Amino acid sequence: MQCAICGRAGSDVKENTSSLYKKSILYCLDCLVSGREPYDDLVSYGWEYARFTKSYQQKIILPTLTFYRKTIEQFNEDVAKKRDEVTNESNE
Ligand SMILES: [Zn+2]
Numbered sequence: 667m668q669c670a671i672c673g674r675a676g677s678d679v680k681e682n683t684s685s686l687y688k689k690s691i692l693y694c695l696d697c698l699v700s701g702r703e704p705y706d707d708l709v710s711y712g713w714e715y716a717r718f719t720k721s722y723q724q725k726i727i728l729p730t731l732t733f734y735r736k737t738i739e740q741f742n743e744d745v746a747k748k749r750d751e752v753t754n755e756s757n758e
Contacts, residue, residue: 669694686711712745
């Protein structure tokens, strides 16, 4: 079993409920404790909900972006791209 975020395998990798979506994914203890989520999930979530509460920003977005070495500007760009992709798909 591999952590869905950092890709590490280990005995501490366990299934847990995502803090973004009601689904189970594999987290290693490090990622779980840090509040990281898979980047793609964060982008999708950002697109769907547009706005994050302050606690989401502190607990999930910042640790995730730090881990993936993304800036908030890059994240916002990726969210905008996702929005374009989804909008284009639904227009076809
Ligand atoms: Zn991990």
